[in-house]
Amino acid sequence: MPVTPGEYWNLIERNRPPIKRRANHAKVRSGCVTCKTRRVKCDERKPLCLRCEKSGHLCAGYEDASAAKRGKETPPAAASAISKRNAIIRPKSLQPCRVIDVMQPSSLGVTLPASLTPSYLDSSDAPFFERFSSQIIKDIASWCTANIWKGILCQVMRDECIQHASLALAAMLLAVEKSSDSNCLSSVPLTQYAEGRAALRHYMKAISLCRQRLLDGITKDTIRSNLICTFLFAMIEVLQGNMSTVDRIMVNGSLLIRDAINAKAPTLVWDEELEDLKEGFDGMTIMWGLCPFFHGQKEIYTVVKSKGPYLEIPDKDAPLFDIRQCWSTFQNDLGLFVMSVRCGKVVSSQHMSSVISEKSMYMAQLRKWMPLIDTLLEREKAASAFYQLSMMKASALTHIIFLSCFLDRSDISYDSQLQSFIEVLRICQRFVPDKPPTHFQFSLDIDIFPIASFLVTKCRDQKTRQLALKVFSEITHRQVLWNNQGMLKSLQALVDLEHKGRDKSGFIPASSRYFFVGSQWDLEQRQMMAWFVSVGSVPTESGDLPTVRVPISF
Incomplete structure (x- = not known):
């Protein structure tokens, strides 16, 4: 293999630095010009040596032995390679x-x-x-x-x-x-x-x-x-x-x-x-x-230290970079709150009053941010900042949806947020590229991934869900910061799993609603498995939540 x-990341945790030993090589007499210049043993494969090919170096070919003895000029390819090497070792x-x-x-x-x-x-x-x-x-x-x-x-x-x-x-x-x-x-x-x-x-x-x-x-x-x-x-x-x-x-x-x-x-x-x-x-x-x-x-x-409740709302005439920094600081504090209630899954009775108080504070702040974001979007329609501002609005809307519904363990309250889900979807649809990008990028995933995945998992309207899956697939094509295809297949598996539980009117009862907890390779089945947990589940005696495993294929 x-x-x-x-596999080498654990080197950082070693107590002693590694001892560097230089391998000894036999002197090269008849090898290619590149290997001679690098002072490594050449395998002398013709016309280009295998060692250069494997190491990613440009093989400059072989010198004419008879010409070398007569002191004739070096072949053009060899001269080019030597010139490049000399350019590297010249003084800076x-x-x-x-x-x-x-x-x-x-x-x-x-x-x-x-x-x-x-x-x-x-x-x-x-x-x-x-x-x-x-x-x-x-x-x-x-x-x-x-x-x-x-x-x-x-x-x-x-x-x-x-x-x-x-x-x-x-x-x-x-x-x-x-x-x-x-x-x-x-x-x-x-x-x-x-x-x-x-x-x-x-x-x-x-x-x-x-x-x-x-x-x-x-x-x-x-x-x-x-x-x-x-x-x-x-x-x-x-x-x-x-x-x-x-x-x-x-x-x-x-x-x-x-x-x-x-x-x-x-x-x-x-x-x-x-x-x-x-x-x-x-x-x-x-x-x-x-x-x-x-x-x-x-x-x-x-271990992330919160700066405390971030109550400052910047002025609409402030520089956009400063506004984005204010939003980032506020979003970090809000993210810590979301993680605290989501990781615990169930808010205990002794913490309920403080959680409700924090929820109200963040909701009030988001409602102050929304008019500012709308004003900036109207003003910056043709500017390069329009994308970042649009993502700020989509993120704010998803936070409002979550804060409005996270205390409902049945997830049914999310059904009342359909219009907000549709608005988030429309924002994401604006940035579907007309044609696939020619090279891989790191740009869109960081914003689209959490928004689109939240939209798919919490919106149970079938049409909106399928459109969200389509947008997720198109907008993250050739994006490399996340495992897009694996997540897309897992989200589709969640949609299919919940769809089986719909009643005749199209409603999904709480008993048939799930949330995605991850995916893992099943060695016995030799297949990737997505794991889902019922929204109303409670831990077993061992402390684990009962999971549903669904095979996914690429």
């Missing part, structure tokens, strides 16, 4: 960057500026840096309001650990695209592609650097670097579908923040930059905790 990056230029691409159109229909690639990067890594700087940063910044992402490119330039993590993410994204375009089966390892091997190499280096910095002590630079890398590591694992590894990585990030806050080290200066980064990371922890894939976040969310 091929090695996968996720005082000019920090070089332009390697021209103005190019993006899939969003806008022209992107020429990208600048650091001159000290290996030429083989230039495409990875280009993809990260021209697309991935823009995708992340579209849904993450933390200021740190506005300057992430500077961090990539000066922080070696973040640099390797970003190159690994971009290389893995390119490998996944190649795998998808070639219609390869999911069992085929991504390391069969040069991009996949490069991703593995950069990933291992980034993990090693993160681990070494943690051993050197907790400082501001350590926290900043490790939190950014933790987030990038999580996205690398999501690309490969390693959800349990993603869960563990995010838990480690939350624990790192907790330890940093509790640490009284004089070298750690907790300033606005770290606070901003923490808020962005907390938001991801809360959002992923509300997703059935990440059970670890449901256990660790309590």
